[in-house]
Amino acid sequence: MTITADSLFDEVGASYEAAFADNGPLCAFIHQASKKLPPNSRVLDVGCGTGKPVAEILVTAGHEVHGIDISPGMVKTAASQVRGQFEVANMNTFQPCQLYDGVFAILSLFQLTPGELYSMIFRFAEWLNVGGHLALAVTPSTGLLPEKCTYDPTWDCVWMIGKYWMGNHTNEVFRSEDAWARLLQAAGLVLEIKPVDHLFCPAGHENYTSPEVQLFLLARKVEPQALLGPYPIPIVETPTDCVDNLNILTDRFVSKELKSLSNKMAVNGRKVLVLGQGDNWSQYVGRGELQFLPKTTDNLPFASDAFDVIFAPWTLDKLPSLNRAIKEMVRVARRKGSQLVILQGAPGNEAVMHLNAAARSPQIRHQGQILQEAAHELTEQGFGLISLERVRAHYEFPEEDLPTRCSVAAECLAGMTHRQHPNYKVIKHVLTARMKLHFQGSAHAVGMDMVALVARSSDAENCRSN
Numbered sequence: 001m002t003i004t005a006d007s008l009f010d011e012v013g014a015s016y017e018a019a020f021a022d023n024g025p026l027c028a029f030i031h032q033a034s035k036k037l038p039p040n041s042r043v044l045d046v047g048c049g050t051g052k053p054v055a056e057i058l059v060t061a062g063h064e065v066h067g068i069d070i071s072p073g074m075v076k077t078a079a080s081q082v083r084g085q086f087e088v089a090n091m092n093t094f095q096p097c098q099l100y101d102g103v104f105a106i107l108s109l110f111q112l113t114p115g116e117l118y119s120m121i122f123r124f125a126e127w128l129n130v131g132g133h134l135a136l137a138v139t140p141s142t143g144l145l146p147e148k149c150t151y152d153p154t155w156d157c158v159w160m161i162g163k164y165w166m167g168n169h170t171n172e173v174f175r176s177e178d179a180w181a182r183l184l185q186a187a188g189l190v191l192e193i194k195p196v197d198h199l200f201c202p203a204g205h206e207n208y209t210s211p212e213v214q215l216f217l218l219a220r221k222v223e224p225q226a227l228l229g230p231y232p233i234p235i236v237e238t239p240t241d242c243v244d245n246l247n248i249l250t251d252r253f254v255s256k257e258l259k260s261l262s263n264k265m266a267v268n269g270r271k272v273l274v275l276g277q278g279d280n281w282s283q284y285v286g287r288g289e290l291q292f293l294p295k296t297t298d299n300l301p302f303a304s305d306a307f308d309v310i311f312a313p314w315t316l317d318k319l320p321s322l323n324r325a326i327k328e329m330v331r332v333a334r335r336k337g338s339q340l341v342i343l344q345g346a347p348g349n350e351a352v353m354h355l356n357a358a359a360r361s362p363q364i365r366h367q368g369q370i371l372q373e374a375a376h377e378l379t380e381q382g383f384g385l386i387s388l389e390r391v392r393a394h395y396e397f398p399e400e401d402l403p404t405r406c407s408v409a410a411e412c413l414a415g416m417t418h419r420q421h422p423n424y425k426v427i428k429h430v431l432t433a434r435m436k437l438h439f440q441g442s443a444h445a446v447g448m449d450m451v452a453l454v455a456r457s458s459d460a461e462n463c464r465s466n
């Protein structure tokens with residue numbers, strides 16, 4: 001039986017520091033990375049552990065350290081021996097109050113699922129100032145014993161399922177050196193120094209009979225908006241008739257953040273239009289006067305200035321002219337005080353990644369390309385007050401029987417987008433097999449994280465200022 005990360009690190013406690021703190025090449029890498037940061041930088045230490053050696057080196061270099069760790073015991077130890085701010089937090093749900101000049105994740109990413117690991121690098125990029133640095137220490141998959149590995153084709157990574165580590169069994173995920181380089185580029189980061197790897201054998205622990213490979217990566221943020229990735233963004237993509245209109249709000253869909261966003265926009269007395277979804281959207285918007293247009297179209301059958309809020313969740317993928325669709329949304333929105341909300345998949349959206357890997361062609365369109373083009377047209381149309389935010393969501397599959405769960409999940413995912421595909425049955429069969437591996441990490445959920453582009457008219461801002 002595997003152990004959860006918080007229980008694991010509470011259990012190993014001080015023995016973890018004793019085993020891993022005396023690591024000369026790692027300490028040299030942290031010193032080198034700290035010198036790339038501006039003086040007095042604000043730095044996030046993800047999976048800070050006991051605070052040594054990472055936070056201690058950064059503080060000694062004059063930087064302000066904010067450390068997070070899922071283990072209360074580790075956080076207590078770090079706060080007792082290193083100057084800084086330390087708190088108990090899960091990196092998957094952590095939301096920083098401000099941006100950082102540096103994010104350090106040193107030997108702390110192994111126990112994420114493949115989807116979480118992919119998404120986490122994008123979230124690190126979101127948390128960085130442009131020009132900020134991401135420092136990683138990982139074990140590359142090329143340093144593992146092949147007979148103990150399971151390849152995951154959806155994410156191009158390797159699992160070690162039930163790995164024995166410091167007296168416990170864990171599920172861990174690894175990427176190759178090339179895969180790490182591609183992922184950093186996809187998140188809008190460039191390598192700052194040549195990656196360094198070495199062999200390290202933890203001290204004083206009988207479970208280690210051979211050294212482990214450690215790879216050190218330092219990358220700099222060059223793209224201002226990670227949520228538009230993966231980079232590079234395609235220049236041109238065309239819709240396809242083989243992908244159905246995406247009805248995301250199945251009875252399996254769960255998102256507190258979408259409900260919060262919707263209720264914030266659709267207050268009492270406001271007229272709200274929801275495009276491309278049925279009236280099941282009403283469970284996410286309990287206020288406001290709602291009107292639905294389930295069929296995706298770029299010719300809206302409404303009078304000008306008819307709505308205060310327009311939601312367009314996953315509706316721009318198939319339209320022959322995205323620009324014409326945006327112009328129509330602007331036309332039916334009230335010029336003063338109105339808001340347009342476009343929802344597409346976030347980078348690393350698990351449902352999209354599985355669907356694209358299973359179906360091969362056609363692919364669900366690149367969300368960054370859609371949002372970038374939409375933002376440009378909205379600005380041209382006077383809705384230039386634009387923000388992007390991640391909206392966490394997932395599909396739930398509570399079935400206890402694993403084969404049933406895999407089959408139901410495959411039916412749910414394939415049915416959203418590819419029901420009209422000539423190879424629909426094949427796609428569903430491939431998804432069923434992939435779900436068996438997916439549920440090793442996320443036992444009952446498939447991620448459906450989204451990006452919300454919220455646009456307000458410049459007239460609304462001028463009116464408020466006056």
